[in-house]
Amino acid sequence: MSNLIKVNNDNDVAIITIDNPPVNALGPGVAEGIWAAIDEINRDPAVKAAIVIGAGRTFVAGADIKEFGKMTSGGPRRSLLPLLLHIEDSAKPVVMAIHGQAFGGGLELAMAGHYRVASPAAQVGQPEVNLGIIPGAAGTQRLPRLIGVAKAVEMCAGGKPVSAREAAALGLIDRLIDGDLRAGAVAFAREVASKPAPRARERTEKLGTAAENAAILTSARAVASKKQRGLKAPLAAIDAVEAATKLPFEEGCQVEAKLFTECLFSDQSKALIHVFFGEREVAKIPDIPKETPVLPVNRAAVVGSGTMGGGIAMVFANAGIPVLLKDVDEAALDLGMSKIRKNYANSVQRGRFTQTFVDERLQLITPVLNYNAFSEVDMVVEAVFEGMTLKKTVFADLDRACRKGAILASNTSTLSIDEIASATSRPEAVIGTHFFSPANVMRLLEIVRGKKSSKEVIATCMQLSKKLGKIGVLVGNCRGFVGNRMFGPYRREAQFLVEEGAGVEAVDQALVEFGNAMGPLATGDLAGLDVGWRIRKEYRHLEKPGIRQPFAEDRLCEMGRYGQKTVRGWYCYDENRRPSPDPELPAMVRNWSAEAGIPQRKISAEEIVDRCIYALVNEGARILEEGYALRAVDIDIIYLNGYGFPAYRGGPMWHADTVGLQKVYERVCEFHQQHGELWAPAPLLKRLAETGKTFAEFDKEQLAAA
Ligand code: 3HC
Numbered sequence: 001m002s003n004l005i006k007v008n009n010d011n012d013v014a015i016i017t018i019d020n021p022p023v024n025a026l027g028p029g030v031a032e033g034i035w036a037a038i039d040e041i042n043r044d045p046a047v048k049a050a051i052v053i054g055a056g057r058t059f060v061a062g063a064d065i066k067e068f069g070k071m072t073s074g075g076p077r078r079s080l081l082p083l084l085l086h087i088e089d090s091a092k093p094v095v096m097a098i099h100g101q102a103f104g105g106g107l108e109l110a111m112a113g114h115y116r117v118a119s120p121a122a123q124v125g126q127p128e129v130n131l132g133i134i135p136g137a138a139g140t141q142r143l144p145r146l147i148g149v150a151k152a153v154e155m156c157a158g159g160k161p162v163s164a165r166e167a168a169a170l171g172l173i174d175r176l177i178d179g180d181l182r183a184g185a186v187a188f189a190r191e192v193a194s195k196p197a198p199r200a201r202e203r204t205e206k207l208g209t210a211a212e213n214a215a216i217l218t219s220a221r222a223v224a225s226k227k228q229r230g231l232k233a234p235l236a237a238i239d240a241v242e243a244a245t246k247l248p249f250e251e252g253c254q255v256e257a258k259l260f261t262e263c264l265f266s267d268q269s270k271a272l273i274h275v276f277f278g279e280r281e282v283a284k285i286p287d288i289p290k291e292t293p294v295l296p297v298n299r300a301a302v303v304g305s306g307t308m309g310g311g312i313a314m315v316f317a318n319a320g321i322p323v324l325l326k327d328v329d330e331a332a333l334d335l336g337m338s339k340i341r342k343n344y345a346n347s348v349q350r351g352r353f354t355q356t357f358v359d360e361r362l363q364l365i366t367p368v369l370n371y372n373a374f375s376e377v378d379m380v381v382e383a384v385f386e387g388m389t390l391k392k393t394v395f396a397d398l399d400r401a402c403r404k405g406a407i408l409a410s411n412t413s414t415l416s417i418d419e420i421a422s423a424t425s426r427p428e429a430v431i432g433t434h435f436f437s438p439a440n441v442m443r444l445l446e447i448v449r450g451k452k453s454s455k456e457v458i459a460t461c462m463q464l465s466k467k468l469g470k471i472g473v474l475v476g477n478c479r480g481f482v483g484n485r486m487f488g489p490y491r492r493e494a495q496f497l498v499e500e501g502a503g504v505e506a507v508d509q510a511l512v513e514f515g516n517a518m519g520p521l522a523t524g525d526l527a528g529l530d531v532g533w534r535i536r537k538e539y540r541h542l543e544k545p546g547i548r549q550p551f552a553e554d555r556l557c558e559m560g561r562y563g564q565k566t567v568r569g570w571y572c573y574d575e576n577r578r579p580s581p582d583p584e585l586p587a588m589v590r591n592w593s594a595e596a597g598i599p600q601r602k603i604s605a606e607e608i609v610d611r612c613i614y615a616l617v618n619e620g621a622r623i624l625e626e627g628y629a630l631r632a633v634d635i636d637i638i639y640l641n642g643y644g645f646p647a648y649r650g651g652p653m654w655h656a657d658t659v660g661l662q663k664v665y666e667r668v669c670e671f672h673q674q675h676g677e678l679w680a681p682a683p684l685l686k687r688l689a690e691t692g693k694t695f696a697e698f699d700k701e702q703l704a705a706a
Pocket residue numbers: 022023025058061062063064065066080101103104105106108127128131134135136137139277280281
């Protein structure tokens with residue numbers, strides 16, 4: 001018997017324990033061990049029934065995702081199907097006892113048992129679509145038989161887990177067990193030991209009629225095409241569930257297996273698996289070991305109750321951390337608090353939060369006009385106007401007001417953390433926490449390491465990001481840090497393209513079709529074109545003479561067209577902020593381009609995408625080589641969580657690897673020739689392309705060298 005599976009008997013009930021930390025993934029040895037355990041209980045005359053339970057924090061988090069990479073690179077194909085039939089065919093009833101999560105292959109395993117019991121806090125789900133695949137061990141065939149087609153389609157195509165309570169109401173869980181799950185499951189097994197064991201695969205009563213299913217499947221396909229735009233797996237999952245409604249179980253499994261394999265070998269799945277591991281990788285900082293002590297953050301403060309400060313205060317409150325919110329005067333503070341209240345009210349209206357939850361969160365936010373109570377907080381996030389003099393004044397005030405050991409963080413998006421830190425007597429406590437707008441919604445948190453930021457402060461912020469529901473990525477202190485530094489060339493190219501004759505809508509549409517959540521010009525209108533305009537004016541003295549600079553947005557701003565907030569920018573907006581093309585804009589831009597001597601030409605969607613996306617990649621490669629991002633995957637995670645880059649492309653650096661760095665490099669060289677110095681290829685891109693390597697391999701080499 002595999003040592004990952006243990007069998008003990010509690011009198012007449014066998015307890016089969018899966019012990020494969022950290023999450024009991026069904027990796028090598030586990031299936032074989034369960035198989036042998038089922039044989040053993042059937043051989044043992046003293047055993048009347050069995051339970052299967054997970055050791056540690058969870059039941060089973062699914063198939064071992066690491067194995068998929070091996071399969072797609074030529075390794076043997078492993079299937080759980082024979083094991084699941086073996087369990088279902090057991091002559092003695094098998095009860096699956098679920099705590100933590102039964103996800104993916106974990107839920108498929110559970111459905112092969114004759115009964116399922118669960119702790120009330122457990123969750124079950126088929127999240128495979130988030131990895132670009134579909135359930136591959138009969139999940140699409142057993143689930144509709146147990147809970148009906150509509151909910152099965154929702155779970156397999158949407159990928160969201162359901163609570164054990166909901167699963168019990170659906171008929172997926174036979175009993176919820178408060179208290180000791182193992183004891184409760186053993187008692188349940190004893191109750192059912194003498195009854196005939198029901199097999200999910202033989203049930204048909206919930207499969208519905210052809211007419212009912214046609215309507216469910218059509219609507220599911222429409223939802224998936226809209227909500228998971230560009231992602232192939234949800235549609236494949238719906239096809240597989242449809243097979244369950246039309247074919248006998250074995251044939252349905254064959255359809256599922258074919259679709260599963262197609263998905264597994266797709267670029268989308270490889271990208272999404274890269275994202276799964278990447279999201280966990282970014283938490284690992286080579287020179288800051290896991291054991292680094294972290295500081296408690298039980299009380300926080302935010303300075304500035306504007307767009308960002310208000311959102312950041314909500315983030316702390318949502319995580320249950322009391323927060324002071326400071327502004328300069330009553331009027332600014334009232335405005336800030338009223339926006340917070342409005343935001344929460346909208347969340348209640350949309351069903352995201354209950355009124356009680358919101359009332360409790362609001363209680364945690366205390367508006368203040370001075371620093372008196374700041375001596376009691378563990379961490380401050382400064383979010384005042386973007387200006388070095390003001391930031392330094394605020395940090396000098398914080399240095400006086402806060403106790404020693406408190407973390408002083410800045411939400412600046414462009415200014416140097418080191419210079420801000422120099423205004424204090426404790427630069428080791430100063431760090432950047434760059435939230436994205438809207439702060440209470442966006443998942444990304446760039447954590448900016450100053451030259452003197454201490455390891456404890458960095459480790460604390462990384463850990464805190466998780467508690468705040470964010471994904472923290474550590475970046476270095478350069479202008480724009482990682483995300484915005486790359487966004488500059490991306491948006492620059494979008495403007496250049498318009499100045500060279502591409503339509504505004506054509507530019508945005510090409511990038512939306514690529515998979516981005518929004519086009520670059522519409523994004524500018526949303527954020528406010530004046531933001532970039534002001535920054536460009538401040539940094540104009542740093543621009544090298546003779547290098548082409550985009551001018552269209554500056555001209556729009558000079559006309560007072562700041563985007564959505566002034567109802568005109570690249571687009572015109574109605575009272576509901578719905579955009580429409582501005583019929584006058586093309587002629588206007590043509591005139592500006594004529595004045596600047598920029599010839600007009602027809603520009604393809606392919607060139608639009610290459611110019612914008614490779615501008616991101618080229619700058620990303622520089623950032624990586626200069627060490628402002630720890631790994632290429634860190635850049636990917638930033639772009640997926642802060643900039644609406646499509647997850648199924650894995651992030652800009654992974655996308656470049658997928659296209660092939662040689663090809664990307666050649667295109668960058670072409671643009672270099674056509675458009676000059678701004679397109680000088682990044683040395684790292686050149687080196688990797690010339691040696692036939694990828695950014696992913698660069699990451700591995702860096703890790704090995706660390
Ligand atoms: N395979 C391999 N490793 C896994 C894994 C899996 N299914 N699930 C989690 N892990 C690893 C993580 O990579 C992480 O490793 P690390 O410590 O080295 O970084 C470790 O387990 C702990 O995971 P988390 O940090 O995510 O821990 P949390 O407690 O925050 O979350 C969880 C636990 C909710 C189970 C979460 O890990 C999760 O959602 N896992 C993936 C679930 C999933 O997608 N299952 C489907 C797999 S595909 C499948 O089953 C196909 C089948 O149909 C045939």
